Amino acid sequence: MVAELGCATGPNTLKLMPELVKSTYQTFRARNRKDIPQIQIFLNDLYFNDFSTVSRSLPKFMKDLEKERDGDVGPLFISMTPGSYRKRIFPDNFLHFVHCANSAHWLSKVPNALSNESGESLTKGCLYLTDSSSPELVRAYHEQFAKDFISFLECRAQEIVRGGRMVVNMMGLVDEKKVSEFNIPFYPATMVEVNRLVSNEGSFSLHKHETFTLDWDMPEGDKMDVLKRARFVAQTDRVASEYMISTQFGEVFTDEFYRRFADRIRRHLAAGYQLQTFHQVISLIKK
Numbered sequence: 401m402v403a404e405l406g407c408a409t410g411p412n413t414l415k416l417m418p419e420l421v422k423s424t425y426q427t428f429r430a431r432n433r434k435d436i437p438q439i440q441i442f443l444n445d446l447y448f449n450d451f452s453t454v455s456r457s458l459p460k461f462m463k464d465l466e467k468e469r470d471g472d473v474g475p476l477f478i479s480m481t482p483g484s485y486r487k488r489i490f491p492d493n494f495l496h497f498v499h500c501a502n503s504a505h506w507l508s509k510v511p512n513a514l515s516n517e518s519g520e521s522l523t524k525g526c527l528y529l530t531d532s533s534s535p536e537l538v539r540a541y542h543e544q545f546a547k548d549f550i551s552f553l554e555c556r557a558q559e560i561v562r563g564g565r566m567v568v569n570m571m572g573l574v575d576e577k578k579v580s581e582f583n584i585p586f587y588p589a590t591m592v593e594v595n596r597l598v599s600n601e602g603s604f605s606l607h608k609h610e611t612f613t614l615d616w617d618m619p620e621g622d623k624m625d626v627l628k629r630a631r632f633v634a635q636t637d638r639v640a641s642e643y644m645i646s647t648q649f650g651e652v653f654t655d656e657f658y659r660r661f662a663d664r665i666r667r668h669l670a671a672g673y674q675l676q677t678f679h680q681v682i683s684l685i686k687k
């Protein structure tokens with residue numbers, strides 16, 4: 401039983417699955433198991449995700465997989481499980497492997513404590529944390545992330561069988577001094593914070609913790625027009641954040657928001673800066 405949490409509708413929805421099928425078969429064969437693995441994959445995202453498009457992509461996915469594996473594919477079942485992974489979405493002791501990519505850094509809501517004791521706004525007109533954000537604001541984001549991440553771990557701890565694995569890939573920070581800009585309900589935690597939360601929650605042991613950076617740009621972006629690159633980057637962000645931005649500010653403002661965002665990126669790229677994202681991947685084993 402496998403779950404892909406926050407699967408979205410796009411190129412990454414089923415990206416891991418061929419690799420997962422391959423390694424499951426390899427493991428069975430390495431252990432001399434004669435039975436054919438039966439794999440059930442649950443694709444999860446929020447209720448408004450475009451599951452119809454995901455469903456329509458499945459015949460091609462299965463066909464490509466069979467071709468890639470030269471017909472060596474046993475029973476493979478794929479289901480959709482709409483709902484928030486911040487709550488329970490599967491029965492007790494049900495899942496053997498969980499994957500969650502590029503989602504866990506999104507917060508369930510903007511932190512409450514966005515004003516100080518005298519009622520002054522801590523954001524000072526910014527829509528995100530910046531290097532100059534007050535320690536109170538950074539703390540409010542950190543506390544919201546801690547709450548969300550712990551409840552995510554608690555739910556999965558009930559759903560994953562003992563010895564089951566979970567791999568979470570999320571955006572993060574190299575260290576706390578490098579707090580760069582990010583949008584409202586988003587918190588790039590440091591590795592130290594994530595380790596501490598996993599250990600405090602207590603249900604999982606940390607198997608591996610790795611980091612990598614990705615260029616946030618079009619392929620061969622340096623040869624492309626800056627405006628085109630900026631629009632591409634803004635669009636990739638829009639796929640992930642539009643729901644939250646339109647909920648926060650209203651749909652009327654959303655197009656303008658992303659237009660202005662693209663313009664900021666254009667100026668950034670035109671000044672010769674590169675856009676990169678820092679990621680961390682944790683591999684956990686249910687105790």
Ligand SMILES: C[S@@+](CC[C@H](N)C(=O)[O-])C[C@H]1O[C@@H](n2cnc3c(N)ncnc32)[C@H](O)[C@@H]1O
Pocket residue numbers: 405406407408409412413444445446449483484485486500501502503506639640
């Ligand atoms: C940036 S996209 C990542 C999509 C895909 N996993 C990838 O790696 O490209 C984040 C996805 O997480 C989903 N998501 C955010 N909060 C969620 C929640 N509480 N429960 C389930 N899905 C959630 C969003 O709807 C969105 O599709």
